[in-house]
Amino acid sequence: MKIRRSLVPVLAAGILATNVIPALAMGSGNPYQDAQTGLNYVVYQPSYTVGLTLKTFGMTTCGVGRDESVSVQYGTGKKSLTLTESSAKNICPMNMMLIRGATRTVVNKPGAGSLAGTQVVTISVGIPRAQLNQFFAHLVPKYTAK
DSSP: OHHHHHHHHHHHHHHHHHHHHHHHHHSOSOHHHHHHTTOSBOOEEESOOTTOOEEEEEEEOOSTTSOOEEEEEEEETTEEEEEEEEESSSOOOOOOOOOTTEEEEEEEEOOBTTBBOEEEEEEEESOOHHHHHHHHHTEEEOOOOO
16 A cells, blocks of 8 residues: 555656656747747847846737737836837837836847847836946847857
8 A cells, every 4th residue: 555655646746747848848948038939029138137036928919910029027016127028110019007106218229130120118116227227238139140
C-alpha cells in the first residue's frame, strides 16, 4: 500500500511535467520578445522600469487589418506606469482616460529593417519627470535583423 500511495504523486508530477514543458518551449520566456513575432513595428522593452515590477502584459486588438498593440502595467496604486506600444503608421485608437495626478507622455521611436516605427504612450502616476525621461532613454528594441 505504501508503494501505491507514493506512486500517485510521482505519476501526477510526471503528467504535469509532460504537459508544461512543451508550453514553455514554445515561447522565449520574454513577453516583449514573443510579442515582436508577427508584428510589423518594432517592440521596445524598458531596461529601466523606475523600480516598479511588471504586473500585467497583454496584446490589444486595434481593428481589422491593423497590428495589435502591446499593453503593459508596472506597479500599482500611488506609483504606477501603463505602457502602450503601437505602430506609428497605424496608431491604435485607445481610450486611455487620465485620472487625477496622472501624466500622459507620447514618444515616437524609430523602426528598423522593414518594420515601422513605434508610438510609445505612457500613463504614469507618482513618477517624477526625471525618472520618466530615464524610462524612455532605456527602451531597448526587441527586433533583431535576420
